[in-house]
Amino acid sequence: MAFEEYFACEQLTNYLQKKGYDVTVGVGGLPTAFSATYEQGTNGVSIGLLCEYDAIEIGHACGHHLQGPIMLLVAQAIRNSSITQPYKLVIYGTPAEEGPQGKYRMLENGCFKDIDAALMTHASPYTTVDVKSLAGSTWEVEFTGVLAHESLTPELSRSATDAMVIAIQGIEFLRGHVKEDVKFYTTINDCKGVQGNKDPNIAKFNISIRTYHTEDIPSLEERVLNVVKGAAMMTGTTVNYKKVKVIDEKFPSLTLNQIIMDNAKKLNAPNIIPFRKRTGSTDFGRVTQMVPGAVSRFALVPEGVTTHSKEFLAYGKSKEAYDGMIMGAKILAYTVADLITKPELMEKAKKEFKQRKNNKKKGGKNEKEI
Structure with a gap:
């Protein structure tokens, strides 16, 4: 509104x-x-x-x-x-x-x-x-995979959904290795391509980083984006991300x-x-x-x-x-x-x-x- x-x-x-x-x-x-x-x-x-x-x-x-x-x-x-x-x-x-x-x-x-x-x-x-x-930033992340029939040709499928789930899970593990004031929030925005036995080839989510100390944000962003890139490597998908919000x-x-x-x-x-x-x-x-x-x-x-x-x-x-x-x-x-x-x-x-x-x-x- x-x-x-x-x-x-x-x-x-x-x-x-x-x-x-x-x-x-x-x-x-x-x-x-x-x-x-x-x-x-x-x-x-x-x-x-x-x-x-x-x-x-x-x-x-x-x-x-x-x-x-x-x-x-x-x-x-x-x-x-x-x-x-x-x-x-x-x-x-x-x-x-x-x-x-x-x-x-x-x-x-x-x-x-x-x-x-x-x-x-x-x-x-x-x-x-x-x-x-809290200061912080919000990033929009999009994974792109390859559509394939999960029963007939699963070896050809590259699941964007899997990449997103792995990325979000990785960020969850990251919570235990940051300062106490740091907060991570993830929001799933989209999963396209779900029909029959096909796994979505597009998956989007937002990740928000919050901390009371602005000077910590660059290193936190680097660690979060490494998790995101790692999820893409693990699943054979591609990933694009951009910063959509900055908070002082x-x-x-x-x-x-x-x-x-x-x-x-x-x-x-x-x-x-x-x-x-x-x-x-x-x-x-x-x-x-x-x-x-x-x-x-x-x-x-x-x-x-x-x-x-x-x-x-x-x-x-x-x-x-x-x-x-x-x-x-x-x-x-x-x-x-x-x-x-x-x-x-x-x-x-x-x-x-x-x-x-x-x-x-x-x-x-x-x-x-x-």
Whole structure:
């Protein structure tokens, strides 16, 4: 359901236009992306409020439909506050996070260059923040074999299915010989040629590699592709593969995260935990490699209810969703107010960001607990 968010984009931008924001639809070369700007004075801190509104096949089972309303509430709270310092708010509508990575395309087309910090929000069982996210790549693999009758001329058959099964099994064995943070996911896409006693001569699958450490990806890719090539050799088939997706890890801003958590505690937000130990992948990771960024997680579902499930979808339409949205907006509104009225905090975030990037270039790690 990526790049089809016309209704959500229209609802959000219509509201922002009525409230006097400078709205542009179609930014970053994406028809359902937008930016909306409000500025008080000049030369103030510029805060980016990023919201997602795409959905997976079963609907908004990740709470993305709450992000836009939260960011509108945050922006309006700041505008209606007694803050006298200059500032600029830039609300970015970022479509297609689930899969095509809309933020990457927006970055490639010049978005997010007008902000000093990027803030996001996301539904969760807890009130918390992220200090890491998985990086990785996804490869599309296609084996081509030779069709033959399995009973009459089995010696002529070269099974693409066998090659795919061997490759996937080999990757399963590889799991036991990599670092603990490494994850492999395989998805079978196609097996053509199944009819009667003929074995498929075309077999396709995707392999996704995930790790918290970007620097490990090249060696992991090499090992996985060696398994794939070995499967082709073992079965007498040919193989083609190409990289179809790249995901960057998140640069955590401990400064921004701490401000968020301090405000969550001040507001007595529910289910507060220090930070998320398990995280997934997000196209926001690349944004955080350009500017200091943080994701505020607001409590919505009970512990044990996972995203991308029908249970999560049901909670997304509940009173808990409304309450979580209000609390999520309050936490970020307080955070934005702190960044505007206490310029030393923004300077601290920028300094940390610069140091973290320099450390990463030298081979250091980004992960640190709050």
